[in-house]
Amino acid sequence: MHGPKQKYRYDHYTWPEMREAIARQPVCILPIGSVEDHGPHLPLDVDNYLITTMCEAVAERIPEEVLLLPTIPYGFEDHHMSFPGTITIRAEHLEAFVLDITLSLAHHGFRKILIADGHGSNMPIVDLAARKTIIQSDALCACFIWPSLIGDLIRKTRESRFPGGMSHACELETSVYLYLNESAVEMNLARKEIGFHPSKYYWHDLGGGPPVRMVEWWTRISASGVVGDPTLATREKGKLWYDATVNNLIEFIREFRAFEVRPKTDLHG
Numbered sequence: 001m002h003g004p005k006q007k008y009r010y011d012h013y014t015w016p017e018m019r020e021a022i023a024r025q026p027v028c029i030l031p032i033g034s035v036e037d038h039g040p041h042l043p044l045d046v047d048n049y050l051i052t053t054m055c056e057a058v059a060e061r062i063p064e065e066v067l068l069l070p071t072i073p074y075g076f077e078d079h080h081m082s083f084p085g086t087i088t089i090r091a092e093h094l095e096a097f098v099l100d101i102t103l104s105l106a107h108h109g110f111r112k113i114l115i116a117d118g119h120g121s122n123m124p125i126v127d128l129a130a131r132k133t134i135i136q137s138d139a140l141c142a143c144f145i146w147p148s149l150i151g152d153l154i155r156k157t158r159e160s161r162f163p164g165g166m167s168h169a170c171e172l173e174t175s176v177y178l179y180l181n182e183s184a185v186e187m188n189l190a191r192k193e194i195g196f197h198p199s200k201y202y203w204h205d206l207g208g209g210p211p212v213r214m215v216e217w218w219t220r221i222s223a224s225g226v227v228g229d230p231t232l233a234t235r236e237k238g239k240l241w242y243d244a245t246v247n248n249l250i251e252f253i254r255e256f257r258a259f260e261v262r263p264k265t266d267l268h269g
């Protein structure tokens, strides 16, 4: 490890120390991101950087209540492979990989596992892995993508249009990146692009999902990789949305930690 041992870092423990950590029953947080195109103005690490930084901020605030696992750095990206640099993990590999991690945690006796996702296309996969974890172990396993923790606040404070202004490398992601590390954002290259088919029922927006979902080859809906309006991004909004995500995540972790793992019943008689 680099620097001092951190109480909230899962992999900073020795194995004998881990026994005490298991007895404490913290919420295990498993972040997952991606290495993926994020327009001409943001680096490939957006999803990894944002979700990891948010989870670290949470863990630093409540180190007794969580254990933070290393971030899974790659995601499901088949539809983004036209953009140079993107790394994709096949959906079935990713699901199996996530499930191997969560079932390992359950095997050791952890009963609360939370998958923290930074990349939209990981969601159906981690959702399924979380369900399978519950079916195949005695643990509870939940997942979320971070903007969904602050839906109300986004609705009140966004400046881009809904739906469409906040999907990918957008007002939301660019604002938070500006807040965390302005020097890595090339705002002069940011451009607005909202290219999916207009519809009452189908759209892409991190501020609220559509009734009907469809994910196309990304180059069919975006030439730059952007879907949304990053030109409206500011550090101030980034701080607002980042702080709220961290606060709400702490609130949920405390609720989740208190959830009882109820016995399941076989009704065959």
Ligand SMILES: [Zn+2]
Pocket: 038, 046, 047, 118, 119, 168, 169, 173
């Ligand atoms: Zn992203």
